[in-house]
Amino acid sequence: MSSSIAAINLSSIQQKLQHVSHGTLCKSIAISGLVLFFFYTFLYNNPYNHSSDLFMSFVEHKSPATSVDITNSPTNISHIMFVLVGCIRTWKYRRPYTEAWWRENVTRGNIWLDLPPTEDLLPWPSMSPPFQVNEDITKLKVYPKLVNPVEVRIYRSILDTFRLGDNKDVRWYVMADDDTLFFVDNLVEVLGKYDHTKYHYIGTNSESIKSNYDFSFEMGYGGAGYALSYALVEELVTKMDGCIERYPHLWVSDYLSSSCSADLGVDLTIEKGIHQIDLRGDISGLLSSHPKSPLLTLHHFDAVEPIFPAKDRFESINHLMKPAKFDQSRVLQQTICYHRQSNWTFSISWGYSAHVYESIFPRSILRRPLETFASWKRGRPPLFMFNTRWPSIDPCVAPHVFFLETVDRSSEEGDLVVSIYTRSSTRNMPACSLNGNHSADTISRIQVSSPAIGRKEAGRIECCDVEYETGKEVASVKLRTCMKGEILA
Known part of the structure; x- marks a missing residue:
């Protein structure tokens, strides 16, 4: 009425x-x-x-026009928005790192630059991410107080991306540098574990204790890459400039990002497959004993030696991406098995390397990386965020080292992916006398067979069997599912 x-x-x-x-x-x-x-x-x-x-x-x-799709459909590659950050000075040298994994017309996102591309960068190649130029941060009222304006530009690339408006069905914003190598199939699988409608900040620490101490143990390193759920980004962008005003003294964008997320009650969730690579020199020891988590990113290639012998940095990256095109779920996954007749241990880092030890070593030992690398910064031990093994001149402890040569699909013995690993150099040591003087010097190649259909289940290891006749040049290793209760020792 x-x-x-x-x-x-x-x-x-x-x-x-x-x-x-x-x-x-x-x-x-x-x-x-x-x-x-x-x-x-x-x-x-x-x-x-x-x-x-x-x-x-x-x-x-009511959701805005750019709202996230909150359906229960599985996360796929189209749901990820990459926010890659570079500058005119570095992009011309680092472009091959990004183009090695970027999928034209499939992956979404942009490379953010400080200035418009110069003539030597044009015409812009289609195999690169589309470029965008960051907003002029000198317009910020806090600009005169900023300790490091470049880092603020990097962090605000998230805001700049959001303002482009191309957010339909986006579930994740993934931030990284222009020299970061992504394994996008693994990234899709890992992000699919999380609810993108909740606040999530996913990344990793540095491998260097000192780096974490200098900045923060609660910080996701941007070079390694970190992921923010759409729900968190939608909240952050409305408060980002206010947060920058609150922390003008912060030196790096990663710490700024961590602080702004923390003030919303969101802490870092660590995924072990993300790698900052705050190391120097030869990182083959680390890559040959990767955690059982799926490999997601690798960073800092300019700071380390090429990861394959006799190849430069760009050739090495493209070589590693060859097995990734067959099966990303197994790349760098460590599999350990034994040739009992010779008392040998085989450690396979799929798609990268193979080690043969003339002794029986349990997995609890071999999962620790050989310390072939140096620390990122000088300091007193402990230097790393993980345990390591010291290289040895003991023939019972030092491995014979092989690196990936080829990978291809084979149907001769079923549908398999066959990867071949060849010896990098002679070991120049006698045989291990404690285990019967069974020298592995005669082996020049290791052939590894793995299933061609289906991804390896994330978070689980595989087992393997070795076939080898004494004196032959080739040892065959077949990956398989571990039997219930099988002990790798």
């Missing part, structure tokens, strides 16, 4: 407005607006009218 009276009064007012002169139109509009205000106030306070509940529900739950 009350609603009807209000409707009649509103109709009467509208009829009177039709007869006002042009000179009083603005005043009439103001009066009409005031009446409408009282009308909706009346409806909202009417205990018998439920339309107000529907209206408020619409206001509270």
Whole structure:
């Protein structure tokens, strides 16, 4: 009844407005607006009218035009928005790192630059991510107080990306440098474990204790790459510049990102497959004993030696991506098995290397990386965030080392992927006398067969069997599912 009276009064007012002169139109509009205000106030306070509940529900739950798709469909590559950051000075040298994994017309995102591309970078190649130029941060009122404006530009690339408006169905924003190598199939699988409609900040620490101490143990390193759920980004972008004003003294974008997320109550979730590579020199020892987590990223290639002998850095990256095209789920996954007749241990880092030890070593030992690398910064031990093994000149401890040569699909013995690993150099040591003097010097190649269909289950190791005849040049290793209760020792 009350609603009807209000409707009649509103109709009467509208009829009177039709007869006002042009000179009083603005005043009439103001009066009409005031009446409408009282009308909706009346409806909202009417205990018998439920339309107000529907209206408020619409206001509270209406998503913006760029909202995330919150369906229960599995996460796929189209749900990931890559926010890659570089600059004109470095992009010309680092472009091959990104192009090694970027999938034209498949992966989404941009490479953000500090300035428009120079003539030597044009025409822009289609195999590179589309470029964008960051907003001029000198317009920020806090700019004169910023300790490191470049790092603020890097962090605000998230905001710049969001403002482009191409956010349809985006579930994750993934931030990284222009020299970061991604394994996108593994990334899709790992991010699919998390609810993108909740606040999530996923990344990793540095391998260097000192780096974490200098900055933060709660920080996801941006070079290694970190992922922010859409729900978190949607909240961050409305408060980002305010957060920058709160922390003008922070030196690096990664720490700024961590601080802004922390102030929203969100802490870092660590995924072990993300790698900052704050190391120097030969990192083959680390890559040959990768955690059982899927490999997601590798970073800092310019700071380490090429990861394959006799290849430069770019050739090495492209060589590693060859097995990744067959099966990313197994790349760098360590598999250990034994040739009991010779007392040998085989350690396979699929798609990268193979080690043969002339002794029986349990997995609990071999999962520790050989310390072939040096620390990122000088300091006193401990230097690394993980345990290592010291290289040895003991023939019972030092491995014979082989690196990936080829990988291909084979149907001769079923549908398999066959990878071949060749000896990198002679070991120049006698045989291990403690285990029967069974020298592995005669082996020049190791052939590894793995299933061609289906991904390896994340978080689980595989076992293997070795076939080898004494004196032969080739040893064959077949990967398989571990039997229940099988002990690798």
